[in-house]
Amino acid sequence: MNQPRHGQRAFEEFLGEHLDALYRTALRLCSGREADAEDLLQDATLKAFQRFDQLRDMQAGRAWMLTILTRTHLNHVRSSRRRAETLLADYDDYAFERAIAEWRPLPTPEDIVLSEEQRDGLIAAVDGLEPELRATIILADLEELPQREVATMLDIPEGTVASRLFRARRKLRSALEATTGSARGWRAG
Numbered sequence: 307m308n309q310p311r312h313g314q315r316a317f318e319e320f321l322g323e324h325l326d327a328l329y330r331t332a333l334r335l336c337s338g339r340e341a342d343a344e345d346l347l348q349d350a351t352l353k354a355f356q357r358f359d360q361l362r363d364m365q366a367g368r369a370w371m372l373t374i375l376t377r378t379h380l381n382h383v384r385s386s387r388r389r390a391e392t393l394l395a396d397y398d399d400y401a402f403e404r405a406i407a408e409w410r411p412l413p414t415p416e417d418i419v420l421s422e423e424q425r426d427g428l429i430a431a432v433d434g435l436e437p438e439l440r441a442t443i444i445l446a447d448l449e450e451l452p453q454r455e456v457a458t459m460l461d462i463p464e465g466t467v468a469s470r471l472f473r474a475r476r477k478l479r480s481a482l483e484a485t486t487g488s489a490r491g492w493r494a495g
Contacts, residue, residue: 314355316358317354317355317358320358320364320367321351321354321371323367324367324368324371327368327372327450328347328350328351328371328372328375329343329344329347330450331372331375331376332344332346332347332350332375332379335375335376335379336379339408341408346375346378346379346382347375349378349382350371350374350375350378350379353374353378354370354371354374357374369455427481427482427485428478428482430481430485431477431478431481431482431485432444432478434477434481435474435477435478438460438470439470439473439474439477440474441460442456442460442467442470442471442474443470443471443474443475443478445459445460446467446471447471447475453467453468453471
């Protein structure tokens with residue numbers, strides 16, 4: 307087991323190793339809203355710093371941080387559901403300016419239909435995979451875990467993970483090409 311060092315400097319080094327992956331995940335969790343992702347990452351980082359002495363194995367640090375990030379996000383979502391709706395008149399000048407700055411135009415109906423069709427097609431294609439291929443593709447491509455970690459999680463050799471990823475990606479590409487005429491955006495196997 308790789309024993310962690312503790313303290314602010316050790317945490318900064320630890321965080322630096324995982325910051326890009328954490329920000330990408332926060333951005334996905336916040337539906338691409340950068341300000342929300344930054345706030346989420348800041349909250350999760352503070353929680354992780356406060357609990358850094360509880361991390362026993364630095365090898366598990368990425369998963370530990372992703373767990374804190376995800377749970378923090380879910381707590382934010384639950385909390386926002388409980389809050390009463392804020393009326394525009396309730397905003398002070400700063401909040402109003404911030405709301406205007408964060409405003410994004412609504413997607414067109416065509417954008418929504420295309421996006422939903424692509425999402426539905428991808429979900430159906432992933433759901434159509436054999437369970438072993440589905441688990442492997444979700445962990446490796448959607449959760450972006452290294453093949454070594456996926457192998458450990460699924461208790462299979464790394465070569466089997468690589469083989470399953472290749473087969474799963476090929477099946478997904480074929481399924482998406484058949485339903486949408488295009489498999490753009492999916493990783494090449």
